[in-house]
Amino acid sequence: xxxxxxxxxxxxxxxxxxxxxxxxxxxxxxxxxxxxxxxxxxxxxxxxxxxxxxxxxxxxxxxxxxxxxxxxxxxxxxxxxxxxxxxxxxxxxxxxxxxxxxxxxxxxxxxxxxxxxxxxxxxxxxxxxxxxxxxxxxxxxxxxxxxxxxxxxxxxxxxxxxxxxxxxxxxxxxxxxxxxxxxxxxxxxxxxxxxxxxxxxxxxxxxxxxxxxxxxxxxxxxxxxxxxxxxxxxxxxxxxxxxxxxxxxxxxxxxxxxxxxxxxxxxxxxxxxxxxxxxxxxxxxxxxxxxxxxxxxxxxxxxxxxxxxxxxxxxxxxxxxxxxxxxxxxxxxxxxxxxxxxxxxxxxxxxxxxxxxxxxxxxxxxxxxxxxxxxxxxxxxxxxxxxxxxxxxxxxxxxxxxxxxxxxxxxxxxxxxxxxxxxxxxxxxxxxxxxxxxxxxxxxxxxxxxxxxxxxxxxxxxxxxxxxxxxxxxxxxxxxxxxxxxxxxxxxxxxxxxxxxxxxxxxxxxxxxxxxxxxxxxxxxxxxxxxxxxxxxxxxxxxxxxxxx
Numbered sequence: 001x002x003x004x005x006x007x008x009x010x011x012x013x014x015x016x017x018x019x020x021x022x023x024x025x026x027x028x029x030x031x032x033x034x035x036x037x038x039x040x041x042x043x044x045x046x047x048x049x050x051x052x053x054x055x056x057x058x059x060x061x062x063x064x065x066x067x068x069x070x071x072x073x074x075x076x077x078x079x080x081x082x083x084x085x086x087x088x089x090x091x092x093x094x095x096x097x098x099x100x101x102x103x104x105x106x107x108x109x110x111x112x113x114x115x116x117x118x119x120x121x122x123x124x125x126x127x128x129x130x131x132x133x134x135x136x137x138x139x140x141x142x143x144x145x146x147x148x149x150x151x152x153x154x155x156x157x158x159x160x161x162x163x164x165x166x167x168x169x170x171x172x173x174x175x176x177x178x179x180x181x182x183x184x185x186x187x188x189x190x191x192x193x194x195x196x197x198x199x200x201x202x203x204x205x206x207x208x209x210x211x212x213x214x215x216x217x218x219x220x221x222x223x224x225x226x227x228x229x230x231x232x233x234x235x236x237x238x239x240x241x242x243x244x245x246x247x248x249x250x251x252x253x254x255x256x257x258x259x260x261x262x263x264x265x266x267x268x269x270x271x272x273x274x275x276x277x278x279x280x281x282x283x284x285x286x287x288x289x290x291x292x293x294x295x296x297x298x299x300x301x302x303x304x305x306x307x308x309x310x311x312x313x314x315x316x317x318x319x320x321x322x323x324x325x326x327x328x329x330x331x332x333x334x335x336x337x338x339x340x341x342x343x344x345x346x347x348x349x350x351x352x353x354x355x356x357x358x359x360x361x362x363x364x365x366x367x368x369x370x371x372x373x374x375x376x377x378x379x380x381x382x383x384x385x386x387x388x389x390x391x392x393x394x395x396x397x398x399x400x401x402x403x404x405x406x407x408x409x410x411x412x413x414x415x416x417x418x419x420x421x422x423x424x425x426x427x428x429x430x431x432x433x434x435x436x437x438x439x440x441x442x443x444x445x446x447x448x449x450x451x452x453x454x455x456x457x458x459x460x461x462x463x464x465x466x467x468x469x470x471x472x473x474x475x476x477x478x479x480x481x482x483x484x485x486x487x488x489x490x491x492x493x494x495x496x497x498x499x500x501x502x503x504x505x506x507x508x509x510x511x512x513x514x515x516x517x518x519x520x521x522x523x524x525x526x527x528x529x530x531x532x533x534x535x536x537x538x539x540x541x542x543x544x545x546x547x548x549x
Contacts, residue, residue, distance in 0.1 A: 027073020211271020
């Protein structure tokens with residue numbers, strides 16, 4: 001046995017975790033890790049901004065279920081990545097971020113890019129720590145993966161000083177743990193499962209909400225039997241989008257507000273009572289409704305609203321427990337039929353009310369029509385990333401995502417600019433799938449130069465920009481509150497972003513008429529290189545009451 005330098009130790013530990021790709025923007029503090037990655041067949045994907053490297057690690061976790069890895073240099077390298085890490089933390093997505101540091105022997109002496117990274121990252125990670133010794137680099141990488149995936153997933157930060165990464169360590173002194181992770185799920189307390197069943201037996205108008213923790217469950221197969229057993233109105237958000245295929249009778253997207261305002265029992269799986277559902281208040285969920293809340297994090301249960309039954313557990317396992325309890329008690333699946341049929345009728349009527357906009361030939365193009373044309377090129381394996389405000393809000397209601405893990409958006413932090421990182425990770429994880437970023441024109445400006453990185457590294461994704469020359473989601477609120485003459489700092493130009501894409505080595509398309517969109521998208525998907533489709537859109541009443549506050 002010989003010596004391993006620190007970067008080789010880190011790379012071996014990553015390889016032991018099955019890591020295939022790491023995401024980075026090159027930096028001197030961490031370049032020895034790149035050298036180690038060559039030895040272990042780990043592909044180093046470089047980005048044009050560390051924010052994207054962090055988003056890509058987050059995106060890898062969301063697509064594959066296993067933590068993605070971002071490697072950034074010290075100081076501004078890490079501060080640039082903070083937004084991406086915070087996005088993952090709020091969305092409860094697993095990732096490992098490795099940051100460089102000045103030599104430990106020169107700590108607090110004013111080394112290049114030296115700062116207190118660990119304290120900076122602590123509020124937005126599950127674990128933030130400085131590796132204390134070069135021979136323990138592998139041990140700390142392994143521990144980071146365990147913590148990132150245990151119970152509620154989330155990001156973990158490891159600080160690695162440059163001297164540790166360049167040190168030579170005798171191989172026999174390196175620590176590479178084995179058999180240190182479990183994928184066991186967390187079942188619900190049987191007593192509380194029965195309490196939930198008591199509420200469901202007595203319910204007349206139950207509603208179910210399913211959130212991102214469904215995607216992290218090892219028992220996702222329990223979902224469809226649960227739907228068939230209880231046949232209540234079910235609505236999804238976050239990483240649960242696509243969990244109910246559009247052909248399934250339980251697929252509904254537009255009647256959620258109506259259902260929640262009339263419900264007598266609401267069952268919430270793995271999603272917080274946050275702003276997306278009005279913090280659980282009577283404005284969004286009927287004030288007299290009884291709540292059953294299931295979450296991996298007991299600290300989320302009962303936050304913002306009193307609940308009748310709180311179950312700490314894995315979404316899929318609790319669904320399985322409830323299904324088994326219903327079968328054992330001969331629960332009648334048709335108990336809620338009249339109610340569920342009523343909500344389905346409302347959902348169909350609301351969808352029918354949008355058909356005029358879906359078929360609109362208006363110029364500039366109606367955004368609903370633009371999204372309808374995008375929907376027309378999606379197949380069951382297409383992965384869609386939402387990166388924007390108003391146009392993405394429209395797309396989320398129009399596009400029919402057919403599989404879970406095939407819709408990614410930034411989540412409750414509301415981050416813009418996450419699209420390229422998510423898309424790079426998605427295409428690398430699922431190379432046979434088409435990957436489409438649905439963009440607002442404002443959002444494209446944050447990390448649009450990543451299309452150069454994608455073109456250079458042959459990561460072929462398609463960016464579709466709904467270009468209304470505005471930060472429309474903000475502008476709408478300004479106009480409604482202050483009037484059109486006082487709507488400032490939210491106007492853009494109808495910039496030819498397709499030309500920007502061409503300059504970066506990508507295929508470009510520009511659309512000003514509705515019938516141009518689908519052929520342009522088909523050409524973009526067939527271009528064998530990254531592409532940008534720039535669609536000049538107008539306004540719509542579809543989201544007229546949506547104010548971003």
